[in-house]
């Protein structure tokens with residue numbers, strides 16, 4: 001496979017991503033087998049590809065909805081620095097909610113989001129993230145399903161971007177430092 005010239009090395013290959021999503025989808029389908037009304041909430045933009053692959057492999061009934069969040073400035077420094085720029089269309093009260101994110105870095109975004117959704121009285125609230133950077137965590141948050149733990153390097157592809165580029169690469173790649181310096 002050709003690697004994009006901006007990519008230093010592949011962190012998680014297309015094949016490994018797809019195999020892990022099969023496992024996650026099977027696990028989630030088993031865990032929700034007895035529950036009705038699952039709402040899968042994708043967080044734009046980064047989660048759109050992961051969400052698409054994951055939900056098409058779920059064997060339990062589910063709805064898909066989206067939220068978009070934004071941090072003030074380049075990085076969130078407090079949980080209050082995150083805001084909702086597009087909200088859900090469905091009412092999640094008394095429904096089982098699974099939040100799907102591409103990556104958890106500091107944790108501020110997911111921390112904020114879970115707090116907001118909890119106030120809407122879902123029947124249950126869980127999170128599924130493709131990538132986690134444990135070394136970067138600033139706030140301790142529960143993550144129920146994790147695809148991969150990765151080191152603290154700048155990654156793009158499979159939904160993740162650098163300045164809105166490289167989101168549609170089929171693998172997770174480490175960006176060459178000269179691209180962002």
Ligand code: PRP
Pocket residue numbers: 043044045046047069070071076101102103104105106107108109110160161
């Ligand atoms: C990314 C990612 C998470 C958040 C994680 O979103 O999708 O939402 O950052 O970072 P944190 O754990 O430090 O809060 P980004 O703001 O890059 O937007 P995007 O999904 O539209 O690319």
